[in-house]
Amino acid sequence: MHPPYRLDRPRRILTPVVVASPHSGRHYPAEFLRATVLDERAIRSSEDAFMDILVEGAPVLGAPVIAAEYPRAWLDLNRSPEELDPGVVEGVGRVVQTPRISSGLGVIPRVVANGRTIYRGKLARTEAEARIEQVWRPYHAALEGLLAQAQAEFGEAVLLDFHSMPHEALDSVARPGQRRPDVVLGDRFGASAAGEILDALEDGFLSEGLCVIRNAPFAGAFVTQHYGRPARRRHAVQVEIDRSLYMNERMVRPNANFEAVQRLITSVIDRVIVSRPGRVPLAAE
Numbered sequence: 001m002h003p004p005y006r007l008d009r010p011r012r013i014l015t016p017v018v019v020a021s022p023h024s025g026r027h028y029p030a031e032f033l034r035a036t037v038l039d040e041r042a043i044r045s046s047e048d049a050f051m052d053i054l055v056e057g058a059p060v061l062g063a064p065v066i067a068a069e070y071p072r073a074w075l076d077l078n079r080s081p082e083e084l085d086p087g088v089v090e091g092v093g094r095v096v097q098t099p100r101i102s103s104g105l106g107v108i109p110r111v112v113a114n115g116r117t118i119y120r121g122k123l124a125r126t127e128a129e130a131r132i133e134q135v136w137r138p139y140h141a142a143l144e145g146l147l148a149q150a151q152a153e154f155g156e157a158v159l160l161d162f163h164s165m166p167h168e169a170l171d172s173v174a175r176p177g178q179r180r181p182d183v184v185l186g187d188r189f190g191a192s193a194a195g196e197i198l199d200a201l202e203d204g205f206l207s208e209g210l211c212v213i214r215n216a217p218f219a220g221a222f223v224t225q226h227y228g229r230p231a232r233r234r235h236a237v238q239v240e241i242d243r244s245l246y247m248n249e250r251m252v253r254p255n256a257n258f259e260a261v262q263r264l265i266t267s268v269i270d271r272v273i274v275s276r277p278g279r280v281p282l283a284a285e
Contacts, residue, residue, distance in 0.1 A: 002027050004135040005142060006052070006067045014062025015273045016154035018146045019055050020161045022077035022139070022223065023048035025068035032074050036118050044252050045113035046072050048164040054246065054258075055162050057266030061273055064146055068139065072109065073118060075131045077139050078161075078221045079107040084128060088118075091125035100221070107132065113166060147227060147234060156233035158197060158276060160269065161223050167244040173216050182210040182245060186220035186238035192228025193235035200275040201237060204268035210245075241265075 026047060036043055052067035059065060068077055085106035086092040095101065104110035104117075108128045111117055143159075150157040165184065174180045183205045187193040198214065205212045220228070220238040228236035243249050246261040 001134060002029075003069055004138045005069055007142060008056065008059050008065045008067075010059040010062045010064060012062065013064060013149070013153065015158075016150040016156045016276055017058075017063040017158045017160060017269065017273050018143070018150055019058040019063055019065045019269060020143060020159060020223070021048065021052040021055055021065070021067040021163075022161065023068060023072040023163055024051040024053075025070045025072070025074075027069045028071055029074065035120070036073075037120055038112065038116060038118060041250075041252060042116060043073050043112060043118070044071070045116075045166075046109070047252075048072070048162075049243070049247060049252050050254060050258070051162050051164050051241075054241075054262050054265050055269070057262065058269050061266070061270050063269065063273060066139070066143055066146060070131075070135050073112050075135050076105065076107050076109055077136060078163075078223050079105075080222050080226075081107055081132045081136055083107045083222075085110050088122055089125055089128045090122045107136065143227075151233065154276075156276070157235065158193075158272065159223070159227050159234075159236040160201075160272065161220075161236060161238045162265075163218075163238060163240045164243045165218065165240045166249060167242055169217065169240075170242070173213065179211045181213045182242045183212045184216070184218045184238075184240040185212060185214050186218045186224060186240065187215065187236075188220045188224050188228065189215050192220055192224040192230070193237045194230050196275065197235050197237060197272060200272045201239065201268060204271035205264075207271075208264045208267065210264075 083106040084092045085101045088110035147157040170181050185201055187198055202212045218240050224236040224238050246258045248255050
């Protein structure tokens with residue numbers, strides 16, 4: 001079976017910061033492509049395409065990166081394994097209807113961007129459970145291990161969970177006469193991370209000329225809710241970046257700004273790393 005995730009460790013971990021990219025996976029199983037009613041471009045519309053590449057500078061700074069291998073349309077790592085949607089999985093009994101399930105975005109998604117249906121019918125419950133056991137649980141076990149190691153070595157863990165958003169996702173918050181936001185930082189309105197971590201992220205993006213807002217329209221989902229425990233010195237922030245900054249969304253290809261955005265993200269990660277107590281300075285400092 002294809003590996004569930006990719007883990008890029010630095011030669012030596014120098015910081016409590018852990019970087020994750022749970023929605024950038026692009027290994028599309030052949031049987032999944034046969035089962036979907038969507039073409040290749042449509043099925044990739046919910047993928048945070050190339051985000052794993054944009055954050056690959058983090059290990060040079062001493063921070064590990066964990067990235068999904070399987071796509072979000074196949075399995076969503078930013079959902080609870082209990083968020084099974086009876087609209088797409090057979091044999092699911094009574095469930096607590098969360099907004100995510102109701103909209104077709106459970107752990108096994110029913111739709112991709114713009115509400116386009118993925119499957120002709122429903123999946124067997126055994127298929128859904130196999131995906132969770134083979135991919136969801138190994139990914140989260142590895143992520144938990146990284147955070148536990150960070151906390152053991154540095155007294156805290158800081159998870160930066162990187163995502164990308166369609167340009168039109170900010171239509172609801174763009175105001176006439178004001179600049180359209182480029183970045184959304186989600187900390188569940190202060191519940192998942194200390195304020196100074198959000199400040200460091202915001203300052204980093206602002207210093208690079210980007211416009212930043214917090215918690216609207218994305219405050220964070222399962223990952224920030226599950227791992228963000230500031231009182232226990234576990235912090236988690238969801239970082240959403242406008243895809244149009246670095247890629248052609250229609251063609252799902254990097255654009256001319258890709259490398260500049262990659263350097264920008266590395267710089268922002270470095271700013272967070274430098275801001276945290278207990279980190280080990282790079283040899284060059």
